[in-house]
Amino acid sequence: MRVAILGGTGDIGEGLALRWAYHTSHDVVIGSRDAQRARSKADEYETELASRGDETAIEGAENPEAAAEADVVVAAVPAYHLVDTIEAVAKGLDAETVLVSPAVGMQRDESGMHYNRPGAGSVTALAAEAAPDEVPVVGAFHNLAADELANLDVELSLDALLVGDDEDAVERVEVLAEGIDGVRALRAGSIDNAAEAESLTPLLINLAMHNDDLQDVGVRFV
Amino acid sequence: MRVAILGGTGDIGEGLALRWAYHTSHDVVIGSRDAQRARSKADEYETELASRGDETAIEGAENPEAAAEADVVVAAVPAYHLVDTIEAVAKGLDAETVLVSPAVGMQRDESGMHYNRPGAGSVTALAAEAAPDEVPVVGAFHNLAADELANLDVELSLDALLVGDDEDAVERVEVLAEGIDGVRALRAGSIDNAAEAESLTPLLINLAMHNDDLQDVGVRFV
Numbered sequence: 234m235r236v237a238i239l240g241g242t243g244d245i246g247e248g249l250a251l252r253w254a255y256h257t258s259h260d261v262v263i264g265s266r267d268a269q270r271a272r273s274k275a276d277e278y279e280t281e282l283a284s285r286g287d288e289t290a291i292e293g294a295e296n297p298e299a300a301a302e303a304d305v306v307v308a309a310v311p312a313y314h315l316v317d318t319i320e321a322v323a324k325g326l327d328a329e330t331v332l333v334s335p336a337v338g339m340q341r342d343e344s345g346m347h348y349n350r351p352g353a354g355s356v357t358a359l360a361a362e363a364a365p366d367e368v369p370v371v372g373a374f375h376n377l378a379a380d381e382l383a384n385l386d387v388e389l390s391l392d393a394l395l396v397g398d399d400e401d402a403v404e405r406v407e408v409l410a411e412g413i414d415g416v417r418a419l420r421a422g423s424i425d426n427a428a429e430a431e432s433l434t435p436l437l438i439n440l441a442m443h444n445d446d447l448q449d450v451g452v453r454f455v
Numbered sequence: 456m457r458v459a460i461l462g463g464t465g466d467i468g469e470g471l472a473l474r475w476a477y478h479t480s481h482d483v484v485i486g487s488r489d490a491q492r493a494r495s496k497a498d499e500y501e502t503e504l505a506s507r508g509d510e511t512a513i514e515g516a517e518n519p520e521a522a523a524e525a526d527v528v529v530a531a532v533p534a535y536h537l538v539d540t541i542e543a544v545a546k547g548l549d550a551e552t553v554l555v556s557p558a559v560g561m562q563r564d565e566s567g568m569h570y571n572r573p574g575a576g577s578v579t580a581l582a583a584e585a586a587p588d589e590v591p592v593v594g595a596f597h598n599l600a601a602d603e604l605a606n607l608d609v610e611l612s613l614d615a616l617l618v619g620d621d622e623d624a625v626e627r628v629e630v631l632a633e634g635i636d637g638v639r640a641l642r643a644g645s646i647d648n649a650a651e652a653e654s655l656t657p658l659l660i661n662l663a664m665h666n667d668d669l670q671d672v673g674v675r676f677v
Contacts, residue, residue, distance in 0.1 A: 344647035348654070378677075390677060394662075420665035421658065425566035429661060432570070432654040436643065439651060440616075440676055443642035453675045454662055455600075455612060 237303035246309035248382025257412035264299030301325030334360035335374035346435035355427035369402035378451035389415030459525035461486040468531035470604025479634035486521030523547030556582035557596035568657035577649035591624035600673035611637030
Protein backbone atom coordinates (compact mmCIF):
# COMPACT_ATOMS: atom_id res chain seq x y z
CA MET A 234 0.00 0.00 0.00
CA ARG A 235 1.01 3.58 -0.50
CA VAL A 236 0.22 5.72 2.56
CA ALA A 237 0.29 9.51 2.57
CA ILE A 238 0.55 11.15 5.97
CA LEU A 239 -0.63 14.74 5.67
CA GLY A 240 0.78 16.66 8.59
CA GLY A 241 3.41 13.95 8.73
CA THR A 242 5.71 16.44 10.39
CA GLY A 243 3.65 16.49 13.63
CA ASP A 244 3.71 14.10 16.56
CA ILE A 245 1.22 11.36 15.66
CA GLY A 246 2.18 11.68 11.96
CA GLU A 247 5.83 11.18 12.81
CA GLY A 248 5.10 8.03 14.80
CA LEU A 249 2.88 6.51 12.12
CA ALA A 250 5.43 7.30 9.39
CA LEU A 251 8.32 5.77 11.31
CA ARG A 252 6.39 2.68 12.40
CA TRP A 253 4.95 1.92 8.94
CA ALA A 254 8.33 2.43 7.32
CA TYR A 255 10.09 0.32 9.95
CA HIS A 256 7.60 -2.51 10.55
CA THR A 257 5.89 -2.89 7.15
CA SER A 258 6.58 -2.84 3.42
CA HIS A 259 4.07 -0.05 2.77
CA ASP A 260 5.38 3.02 0.93
CA VAL A 261 5.20 6.13 3.08
CA VAL A 262 4.98 9.68 1.79
CA ILE A 263 5.01 12.66 4.13
CA GLY A 264 2.72 15.52 3.15
CA SER A 265 2.95 19.10 4.30
CA ARG A 266 1.71 22.47 3.08
CA ASP A 267 5.39 23.16 2.44
CA ALA A 268 7.11 20.65 0.11
CA GLN A 269 10.54 21.57 1.43
CA ARG A 270 9.47 20.90 5.01
CA ALA A 271 7.93 17.56 3.99
CA ARG A 272 11.17 16.49 2.27
CA SER A 273 13.28 17.62 5.16
CA LYS A 274 11.15 15.59 7.63
CA ALA A 275 11.23 12.59 5.29
CA ASP A 276 15.03 12.83 5.26
CA GLU A 277 15.07 13.02 9.05
CA TYR A 278 12.92 9.88 9.31
CA GLU A 279 15.16 8.09 6.79
CA THR A 280 18.18 8.98 8.92
CA GLU A 281 16.46 7.57 12.01
CA LEU A 282 15.68 4.35 10.13
CA ALA A 283 19.20 4.15 8.65
CA SER A 284 20.65 4.38 12.18
CA ARG A 285 18.87 1.06 12.77
CA GLY A 286 20.16 -0.47 9.53
CA ASP A 287 16.86 0.07 7.72
CA GLU A 288 17.34 1.62 4.27
CA THR A 289 13.62 2.28 3.61
CA ALA A 290 13.04 5.42 1.53
CA ILE A 291 10.41 7.92 2.66
CA GLU A 292 9.13 10.55 0.26
CA GLY A 293 8.10 14.10 1.03
CA ALA A 294 5.73 16.26 -1.02
CA GLU A 295 3.14 18.98 -0.81
CA ASN A 296 -0.14 17.65 0.56
CA PRO A 297 -2.06 17.46 -2.78
CA GLU A 298 0.77 15.64 -4.51
CA ALA A 299 1.23 13.26 -1.57
CA ALA A 300 -2.50 12.45 -1.44
CA ALA A 301 -3.03 12.02 -5.17
CA GLU A 302 -0.96 8.84 -5.50
CA ALA A 303 -1.92 7.23 -2.19
CA ASP A 304 -4.17 4.27 -1.35
CA VAL A 305 -4.65 5.63 2.15
CA VAL A 306 -4.44 9.29 3.14
CA VAL A 307 -4.04 10.02 6.86
CA ALA A 308 -5.03 13.58 7.75
CA ALA A 309 -2.74 13.87 10.78
CA VAL A 310 -3.40 17.56 11.27
CA PRO A 311 -4.99 19.44 14.18
CA ALA A 312 -8.80 19.40 14.09
CA TYR A 313 -8.99 23.09 13.20
CA HIS A 314 -6.90 22.50 10.03
CA LEU A 315 -8.78 19.35 9.04
CA VAL A 316 -11.39 20.76 6.67
CA ASP A 317 -8.88 23.05 4.92
CA THR A 318 -6.45 20.18 4.53
CA ILE A 319 -9.06 17.85 3.08
CA GLU A 320 -10.35 20.53 0.69
CA ALA A 321 -6.79 21.16 -0.51
CA VAL A 322 -6.31 17.50 -1.50
CA ALA A 323 -9.91 16.65 -2.51
CA LYS A 324 -9.22 16.61 -6.26
CA GLY A 325 -6.73 13.79 -5.82
CA LEU A 326 -9.08 11.58 -3.78
CA ASP A 327 -11.57 9.11 -5.23
CA ALA A 328 -13.57 6.02 -4.29
CA GLU A 329 -10.35 3.98 -4.26
CA THR A 330 -8.69 6.24 -1.67
CA VAL A 331 -9.35 5.74 2.05
CA LEU A 332 -9.20 8.95 4.05
CA VAL A 333 -8.20 8.40 7.69
CA SER A 334 -9.00 10.96 10.39
CA PRO A 335 -7.00 10.73 13.65
CA ALA A 336 -7.79 14.31 14.81
CA VAL A 337 -9.66 15.15 18.01
CA GLY A 338 -11.18 18.53 18.89
CA MET A 339 -10.39 19.49 22.46
CA GLN A 340 -10.44 22.50 24.71
CA ARG A 341 -8.46 22.98 27.89
CA ASP A 342 -9.74 24.68 31.03
CA GLU A 343 -8.27 24.90 34.51
CA SER A 344 -9.48 21.37 35.34
CA GLY A 345 -8.06 19.63 32.34
CA MET A 346 -8.78 18.71 28.76
CA HIS A 347 -12.29 18.32 27.40
CA TYR A 348 -13.77 16.85 24.26
CA ASN A 349 -15.03 19.65 22.02
CA ARG A 350 -17.69 17.93 19.98
CA PRO A 351 -18.11 19.57 16.58
CA GLY A 352 -21.54 20.30 15.14
CA ALA A 353 -21.08 17.40 12.73
CA GLY A 354 -21.15 15.05 15.75
CA SER A 355 -17.46 14.14 15.74
CA VAL A 356 -14.25 15.15 14.01
CA THR A 357 -14.47 11.98 11.91
CA ALA A 358 -17.96 13.02 10.76
CA LEU A 359 -16.55 16.47 9.96
CA ALA A 360 -13.87 14.81 7.81
CA ALA A 361 -16.56 12.76 6.05
CA GLU A 362 -18.54 15.93 5.34
CA ALA A 363 -15.47 17.71 3.97
CA ALA A 364 -14.36 14.81 1.76
CA PRO A 365 -15.87 14.16 -1.69
CA ASP A 366 -18.95 11.92 -1.34
CA GLU A 367 -17.38 8.85 -2.93
CA VAL A 368 -14.32 8.84 -0.63
CA PRO A 369 -14.65 6.41 2.29
CA VAL A 370 -13.57 7.89 5.63
CA VAL A 371 -12.28 5.96 8.65
CA GLY A 372 -11.63 7.45 12.09
CA ALA A 373 -8.54 5.85 13.63
CA PHE A 374 -5.33 6.33 15.61
CA HIS A 375 -6.84 8.95 17.96
CA ASN A 376 -5.61 7.28 21.10
CA LEU A 377 -2.10 6.04 20.43
CA ALA A 378 0.59 7.30 22.78
CA ALA A 379 2.41 9.67 20.38
CA ASP A 380 5.84 9.72 22.03
CA GLU A 381 5.94 5.93 22.40
CA LEU A 382 4.81 5.53 18.80
CA ALA A 383 7.61 7.79 17.52
CA ASN A 384 10.28 6.07 19.60
CA LEU A 385 11.26 2.90 17.76
CA ASP A 386 13.05 1.67 20.89
CA VAL A 387 9.67 1.27 22.59
CA GLU A 388 7.89 -2.06 22.22
CA LEU A 389 4.24 -1.10 21.87
CA SER A 390 1.21 -2.74 23.45
CA LEU A 391 -1.63 -0.49 22.37
CA ASP A 392 -5.13 -0.70 20.94
CA ALA A 393 -6.17 1.39 17.94
CA LEU A 394 -9.90 2.06 17.60
CA LEU A 395 -11.47 2.15 14.13
CA VAL A 396 -14.80 3.70 13.15
CA GLY A 397 -16.14 3.74 9.62
CA ASP A 398 -19.18 3.15 7.46
CA ASP A 399 -17.38 1.34 4.59
CA GLU A 400 -16.30 -2.17 5.53
CA ASP A 401 -13.58 -2.45 2.84
CA ALA A 402 -12.09 0.85 3.95
CA VAL A 403 -12.11 -0.17 7.62
CA GLU A 404 -10.41 -3.45 6.69
CA ARG A 405 -7.70 -1.60 4.79
CA VAL A 406 -6.98 0.58 7.84
CA GLU A 407 -7.10 -2.48 10.09
CA VAL A 408 -4.33 -4.04 7.99
CA LEU A 409 -2.29 -0.83 8.32
CA ALA A 410 -2.85 -0.65 12.09
CA GLU A 411 -1.98 -4.27 12.75
CA GLY A 412 1.10 -3.97 10.55
CA ILE A 413 2.67 -2.07 13.43
CA ASP A 414 4.13 -4.54 15.92
CA GLY A 415 2.27 -4.34 19.23
CA VAL A 416 -0.81 -2.55 17.91
CA ARG A 417 -4.17 -4.30 17.95
CA ALA A 418 -7.01 -2.84 15.88
CA LEU A 419 -10.49 -2.86 17.43
CA ARG A 420 -13.74 -2.00 15.64
CA ALA A 421 -15.88 0.60 17.38
CA GLY A 422 -18.66 0.63 14.79
CA SER A 423 -19.82 3.28 12.34
CA ILE A 424 -18.87 6.96 12.14
CA ASP A 425 -21.93 7.66 14.32
CA ASN A 426 -19.87 6.10 17.15
CA ALA A 427 -16.79 8.26 16.52
CA ALA A 428 -17.43 10.77 19.33
CA GLU A 429 -17.08 8.05 21.97
CA ALA A 430 -13.73 6.97 20.47
CA GLU A 431 -12.48 10.56 20.12
CA SER A 432 -13.52 11.41 23.72
CA LEU A 433 -10.91 9.01 24.99
CA THR A 434 -8.09 11.37 23.98
CA PRO A 435 -8.81 14.17 26.50
CA LEU A 436 -9.27 11.48 29.17
CA LEU A 437 -5.79 10.14 28.40
CA ILE A 438 -4.39 13.67 28.75
CA ASN A 439 -6.20 14.16 32.08
CA LEU A 440 -4.80 10.86 33.35
CA ALA A 441 -1.29 11.94 32.35
CA MET A 442 -1.81 15.21 34.27
CA HIS A 443 -2.88 13.44 37.46
CA ASN A 444 -0.80 10.26 37.57
CA ASP A 445 2.98 10.54 37.69
CA ASP A 446 3.56 7.10 36.17
CA LEU A 447 1.33 7.74 33.13
CA GLN A 448 3.17 10.41 31.18
CA ASP A 449 2.58 9.19 27.62
CA VAL A 450 -0.48 7.10 28.06
CA GLY A 451 -2.21 4.68 25.72
CA VAL A 452 -4.94 2.16 26.29
CA ARG A 453 -5.63 -1.56 26.20
CA PHE A 454 -9.14 -2.96 26.33
CA VAL A 455 -9.20 -6.19 28.31
CA MET B 456 -14.83 1.31 56.58
CA ARG B 457 -18.54 0.78 56.28
CA VAL B 458 -19.72 0.88 52.66
CA ALA B 459 -23.35 1.13 51.62
CA ILE B 460 -24.13 0.08 48.07
CA LEU B 461 -27.45 1.59 47.05
CA GLY B 462 -28.79 -0.38 44.16
CA GLY B 463 -26.56 -3.17 45.42
CA THR B 464 -28.90 -5.62 43.74
CA GLY B 465 -27.83 -4.53 40.22
CA ASP B 466 -24.84 -5.59 38.17
CA ILE B 467 -22.06 -3.20 39.17
CA GLY B 468 -23.42 -3.06 42.74
CA GLU B 469 -23.27 -6.84 42.97
CA GLY B 470 -19.68 -6.96 41.83
CA LEU B 471 -18.53 -4.21 44.19
CA ALA B 472 -20.35 -5.84 47.14
CA LEU B 473 -18.86 -9.27 46.49
CA ARG B 474 -15.35 -7.97 45.87
CA TRP B 475 -15.24 -5.71 48.93
CA ALA B 476 -16.65 -8.47 51.12
CA TYR B 477 -14.25 -11.04 49.70
CA HIS B 478 -11.02 -9.05 49.31
CA THR B 479 -11.23 -6.53 52.16
CA SER B 480 -12.29 -6.15 55.78
CA HIS B 481 -14.74 -3.34 55.00
CA ASP B 482 -18.33 -3.83 56.18
CA VAL B 483 -20.75 -4.00 53.28
CA VAL B 484 -24.43 -3.14 53.45
CA ILE B 485 -26.71 -3.56 50.44
CA GLY B 486 -29.33 -0.86 49.99
CA SER B 487 -32.53 -1.09 48.00
CA ARG B 488 -35.83 0.72 47.87
CA ASP B 489 -37.24 -2.56 49.19
CA ALA B 490 -35.67 -3.79 52.46
CA GLN B 491 -36.75 -7.38 51.80
CA ARG B 492 -35.06 -7.37 48.40
CA ALA B 493 -31.89 -5.90 49.93
CA ARG B 494 -31.77 -8.62 52.59
CA SER B 495 -32.46 -11.35 50.11
CA LYS B 496 -29.60 -10.14 47.86
CA ALA B 497 -27.30 -9.83 50.89
CA ASP B 498 -28.13 -13.45 51.78
CA GLU B 499 -27.40 -14.50 48.20
CA TYR B 500 -23.99 -12.79 48.32
CA GLU B 501 -23.24 -14.39 51.70
CA THR B 502 -24.04 -17.79 50.21
CA GLU B 503 -21.67 -17.10 47.30
CA LEU B 504 -18.92 -16.11 49.76
CA ALA B 505 -19.63 -19.09 52.03
CA SER B 506 -19.22 -21.43 49.04
CA ARG B 507 -15.62 -20.17 48.98
CA GLY B 508 -15.13 -20.64 52.72
CA ASP B 509 -15.60 -16.94 53.45
CA GLU B 510 -18.00 -16.32 56.36
CA THR B 511 -18.23 -12.53 55.90
CA ALA B 512 -21.64 -11.13 56.80
CA ILE B 513 -23.36 -8.72 54.41
CA GLU B 514 -26.28 -6.63 55.62
CA GLY B 515 -29.34 -5.55 53.67
CA ALA B 516 -31.52 -2.53 54.39
CA GLU B 517 -33.70 0.13 52.83
CA ASN B 518 -31.56 2.79 51.12
CA PRO B 519 -31.92 5.53 53.81
CA GLU B 520 -31.03 3.14 56.62
CA ALA B 521 -28.10 1.68 54.66
CA ALA B 522 -26.74 5.13 53.86
CA ALA B 523 -27.14 6.66 57.32
CA GLU B 524 -24.51 4.50 59.00
CA ALA B 525 -22.00 4.36 56.15
CA ASP B 526 -18.61 6.04 55.63
CA VAL B 527 -18.98 5.66 51.88
CA VAL B 528 -22.27 5.48 49.99
CA VAL B 529 -22.11 4.14 46.44
CA ALA B 530 -25.15 5.14 44.37
CA ALA B 531 -25.03 2.14 42.05
CA VAL B 532 -28.35 2.93 40.40
CA PRO B 533 -29.20 3.81 36.79
CA ALA B 534 -28.60 7.49 35.96
CA TYR B 535 -32.33 8.22 35.71
CA HIS B 536 -32.84 7.03 39.32
CA LEU B 537 -29.79 8.85 40.67
CA VAL B 538 -31.32 12.12 41.84
CA ASP B 539 -34.33 10.40 43.45
CA THR B 540 -32.06 7.94 45.20
CA ILE B 541 -29.76 10.65 46.56
CA GLU B 542 -32.72 12.75 47.72
CA ALA B 543 -34.18 9.74 49.52
CA VAL B 544 -31.00 9.24 51.58
CA ALA B 545 -29.88 12.89 51.88
CA LYS B 546 -30.85 13.27 55.53
CA GLY B 547 -28.44 10.51 56.54
CA LEU B 548 -25.46 12.03 54.66
CA ASP B 549 -23.06 14.60 56.10
CA ALA B 550 -19.57 16.01 55.59
CA GLU B 551 -18.10 12.73 56.92
CA THR B 552 -19.87 10.62 54.28
CA VAL B 553 -18.39 10.19 50.81
CA LEU B 554 -20.98 9.77 48.08
CA VAL B 555 -19.72 7.76 45.10
CA SER B 556 -21.39 7.99 41.69
CA PRO B 557 -20.69 5.16 39.21
CA ALA B 558 -23.69 5.90 36.96
CA VAL B 559 -23.44 6.86 33.29
CA GLY B 560 -26.21 8.36 31.17
CA MET B 561 -26.39 6.69 27.78
CA GLN B 562 -28.71 6.38 24.84
CA ARG B 563 -28.70 3.65 22.25
CA ASP B 564 -29.36 4.15 18.55
CA GLU B 565 -28.95 1.80 15.60
CA SER B 566 -25.17 2.44 15.52
CA GLY B 567 -24.46 1.75 19.15
CA MET B 568 -24.35 3.36 22.55
CA HIS B 569 -23.76 7.08 23.05
CA TYR B 570 -22.90 9.23 26.02
CA ASN B 571 -25.93 11.28 27.00
CA ARG B 572 -24.37 14.24 28.74
CA PRO B 573 -26.73 15.73 31.36
CA GLY B 574 -27.25 19.47 31.65
CA ALA B 575 -25.13 19.45 34.81
CA GLY B 576 -22.13 18.49 32.62
CA SER B 577 -21.82 14.89 33.79
CA VAL B 578 -23.71 12.37 35.90
CA THR B 579 -21.16 12.90 38.68
CA ALA B 580 -21.89 16.64 38.61
CA LEU B 581 -25.61 15.80 38.73
CA ALA B 582 -24.97 13.70 41.84
CA ALA B 583 -23.02 16.58 43.39
CA GLU B 584 -25.93 18.94 42.70
CA ALA B 585 -28.44 16.51 44.22
CA ALA B 586 -26.38 15.83 47.36
CA PRO B 587 -26.37 18.18 50.36
CA ASP B 588 -23.66 20.85 49.91
CA GLU B 589 -21.36 19.51 52.61
CA VAL B 590 -21.26 15.95 51.22
CA PRO B 591 -18.16 15.26 49.11
CA VAL B 592 -18.91 13.42 45.86
CA VAL B 593 -16.52 11.20 43.90
CA GLY B 594 -17.21 9.76 40.44
CA ALA B 595 -15.78 6.24 40.22
CA PHE B 596 -16.26 2.66 39.02
CA HIS B 597 -17.94 3.67 35.75
CA ASN B 598 -15.76 1.50 33.60
CA LEU B 599 -15.29 -1.78 35.41
CA ALA B 600 -16.33 -4.90 33.54
CA ALA B 601 -19.46 -5.78 35.56
CA ASP B 602 -19.63 -9.52 34.83
CA GLU B 603 -15.96 -10.03 35.57
CA LEU B 604 -16.26 -7.99 38.74
CA ALA B 605 -19.16 -10.13 39.99
CA ASN B 606 -17.42 -13.41 39.18
CA LEU B 607 -14.98 -14.11 42.01
CA ASP B 608 -13.30 -16.78 39.86
CA VAL B 609 -11.99 -14.04 37.57
CA GLU B 610 -8.64 -12.52 38.41
CA LEU B 611 -9.08 -8.84 37.59
CA SER B 612 -6.66 -6.52 35.85
CA LEU B 613 -8.63 -3.31 35.53
CA ASP B 614 -8.25 0.41 36.07
CA ALA B 615 -10.82 2.41 38.02
CA LEU B 616 -10.98 6.14 37.25
CA LEU B 617 -11.66 8.60 40.08
CA VAL B 618 -12.87 12.19 39.74
CA GLY B 619 -13.58 14.45 42.67
CA ASP B 620 -13.07 17.91 44.11
CA ASP B 621 -12.32 16.83 47.71
CA GLU B 622 -8.89 15.24 48.09
CA ASP B 623 -9.70 13.35 51.32
CA ALA B 624 -12.82 11.90 49.74
CA VAL B 625 -10.93 10.83 46.61
CA GLU B 626 -8.29 9.18 48.79
CA ARG B 627 -10.94 7.24 50.69
CA VAL B 628 -12.40 5.90 47.43
CA GLU B 629 -8.90 5.14 46.17
CA VAL B 630 -8.35 2.93 49.21
CA LEU B 631 -11.63 1.16 48.52
CA ALA B 632 -10.81 0.68 44.83
CA GLU B 633 -7.32 -0.65 45.42
CA GLY B 634 -8.62 -2.96 48.15
CA ILE B 635 -9.98 -5.09 45.31
CA ASP B 636 -7.22 -7.39 44.03
CA GLY B 637 -6.31 -6.50 40.45
CA VAL B 638 -7.89 -3.04 40.44
CA ARG B 639 -5.67 0.02 40.09
CA ALA B 640 -7.15 3.43 40.91
CA LEU B 641 -6.21 6.33 38.63
CA ARG B 642 -6.97 10.01 39.26
CA ALA B 643 -8.70 11.80 36.40
CA GLY B 644 -8.94 15.19 38.13
CA SER B 645 -11.90 17.19 39.37
CA ILE B 646 -15.61 16.63 38.77
CA ASP B 647 -15.27 19.01 35.81
CA ASN B 648 -13.40 16.13 34.12
CA ALA B 649 -16.11 13.55 34.85
CA ALA B 650 -17.71 13.59 31.39
CA GLU B 651 -14.52 12.31 29.78
CA ALA B 652 -14.39 9.42 32.29
CA GLU B 653 -18.09 8.60 31.93
CA SER B 654 -17.87 8.69 28.10
CA LEU B 655 -15.66 5.64 28.22
CA THR B 656 -18.59 3.40 29.19
CA PRO B 657 -20.54 3.64 25.90
CA LEU B 658 -17.25 3.11 24.04
CA LEU B 659 -16.70 -0.12 25.99
CA ILE B 660 -20.20 -1.25 25.02
CA ASN B 661 -19.58 -0.40 21.36
CA LEU B 662 -16.32 -2.37 21.43
CA ALA B 663 -18.15 -5.36 22.92
CA MET B 664 -20.73 -5.13 20.10
CA HIS B 665 -18.10 -5.12 17.36
CA ASN B 666 -15.34 -7.42 18.66
CA ASP B 667 -16.16 -11.04 19.39
CA ASP B 668 -13.33 -11.46 21.88
CA LEU B 669 -14.34 -8.44 23.99
CA GLN B 670 -17.67 -9.42 25.51
CA ASP B 671 -17.27 -7.97 29.01
CA VAL B 672 -14.69 -5.34 28.43
CA GLY B 673 -12.68 -3.25 30.84
CA VAL B 674 -9.71 -1.01 30.35
CA ARG B 675 -6.04 -0.63 31.30
CA PHE B 676 -4.14 2.58 30.72
CA VAL B 677 -0.56 1.82 29.75
